[in-house]
Amino acid sequence: MFLGQFLFVLVILFFIYRLWRNFLNKSINKVQFIEWLVFWLIALGIVIWPETTSFLARVLGIGRGADLIIYLALFLIFYFIFSFTRRLKIIEKNITKIVQQMALDDYKKKSFKEKED
DSSP states (O other): HHHHHHHHHHHHHHHHHHHHHHHHSSSOOHHHHHHHHHHHHHHHHHHHHHHHHHHHHHHHOOOOOHHHHHHHHHHHHHHHHHHHHHHHHHHHHHHHHHHHHHHHHHOOOHHHHHHHH
């Protein structure tokens, strides 16, 4: 194993450790934990056995292993953008509902005070 590979393995193991700690602290849910664990285990496998990317690229009809990694990285980036956009829309809707409810409550309080006066 080359020095670069060894360093990448250490970094990936650190990320897996941090992932585990976040899961134990309930910072992430089970699905997120599994998604990220699979991602980091695949990355670990690619670092330890880099020739697997070339083999998979040939099987899939892609020229080089590096091209396969680029395609997969783009796929993951677009997936994350889609996922974050969807979550952001849900948060925006929830904030809108909360603000509307607060405005209605404030209006009711003001109109009730005016009736008392």
